[in-house]
C-alpha cells in the first residue's frame with residue numbers, strides 16, 4: 001500500500017511550515033485529497049525536485065562585492081530586559097509587514113520561552129532543529145554552522161529559526177565558549193546574503209544571549225510599554241548598548257529607536273510617562289511609533305498566524321506598517 005501523509009508529516013519531511021503545505025495543496029501544486037478540513041498527500045508526490053528547491057529556495061548570495069553591503073541582511077535586535085513589553089509581538093508583526101512589502105525576512109527566536117515560535121503556529125517541543133541546536137553543532141564541531149537546516153518557512157518572504165526550552169542551557173554552555181559573544185553572529189553568517197532583514201527576538205534579560213544579539217546586530221529596537229518607572233529600565237538597556245560599543249564587541253551598533261506598545265491613550269498617567277520618556281531620550285533616540293492596546297494582537301498570537309495575515313486591516317497592523325516604513329526608509333537613505 002502507498003504511504004499517505006498528513007500535511008504536518010509532509011511539512012516535517014520537506015522542512016517547511018505546515019501552512020506552506022496547505023497552501024501548495026490549495027493551489028494544486030501538490031496533488032492531495034481533502035478529508036474534512038485536512039489534506040492527505042502521497043509520499044511519492046513529495047519527491048519532486050522543485051519542492052526541494054523551494055526548501056532550499058533561499059538563494060545563495062550573488063557574488064557581487066559592490067552590492068554586497070546593500071544585499072546583506074540588516075540585523076535588528078528587538079530587546080528590552082523588561083518582560084511582557086511586546087518584543088515578541090513586535091518581532092512577529094514587523095517581520096510580517098516587511099514581508100508583505102516584498103522584503104525577505106528571517107525571524108530568529110532567541111528566547112527559551114519560545115513565544116515567537118509558538119505564536120507562529122509551531123510547537124516548540126517538537127522542533128528538532130532550533131537556533132540552539134545550530135549553535136551547539138557549530139560550537140561542538142569544526143564545521144560551519146548548518147543554519148539553513150533550522151529555517152522554517154512561515155509565509156511568502158517570511159521565515160523563522162525557532163527556539164525551545166533547550167536554549168536555556170545556553171546560559172551554561174555559552175560562557176565556556178571561545179568568543180562567546182560572537183556565537184550568534186557566526187551562526188547567522190551563512191544566511192546573511194539570503195535575507196533583507198533578520199529580526200532577533202531577545203529574551204527578557206541582559207544575559208549573554210542578549211549580548212550575542214547586540215553583538216551581531218546593526219541596530220537595536222526597543223519596545224516600551226509606558227508604565228511608571230519605565231525610564232529606569234530603558235536606561236539600563238542603553239548602558240548595555242553603550243558597553244557593547246565601548247568594549248568593541250560591536251562599535252557600530254545603533255539604537256534604531258523606541259516603539260511604544262500597549263498604549264492606552266486615555267489615562268493622563270500614560271501621557272505623563274511618555275513625556276518623561278521623551279525628556280530622558282532628549283531627542284537623541286527617536287520614538288518610531290505607537291501601538292495601542294489591542295485585543296487583535298492577543299488574538300493573533302493565539303491564532304498562530306502573523307498579525308498582518310490574521311487582521312490585515314486592524315489599527316495595530318497599520319501602526320506596525322508605519323513603523324516598518326520608517327525602518328525601510330532609513331535603510332534606503334543610509
Ligand SMILES: Nc1ncnc2c1ncn2[C@@H]1O[C@H](COP(=O)(O)OP(=O)(O)OP(=O)(O)O)[C@@H](O)[C@H]1O
Nearest residue numbers: 083084085086087088089204262292293294297298
Ligand atoms: N499592543 C498590544 N495590545 C495588547 N496586547 C499586547 C500588545 N502588544 C503585546 N501584547 C500582549 O502582551 C503580552 C506580552 O507580549 P509579548 O510576548 O510580545 O512581550 P515580550 O516582551 O516578548 O514578553 P517576554 O519578555 O516574556 O518575552 C502578549 O500576551 C501579547 O499578546
Ligand SMILES: [Mg+2]
Nearest residue numbers: 087088111115
Ligand atoms: Mg518575548
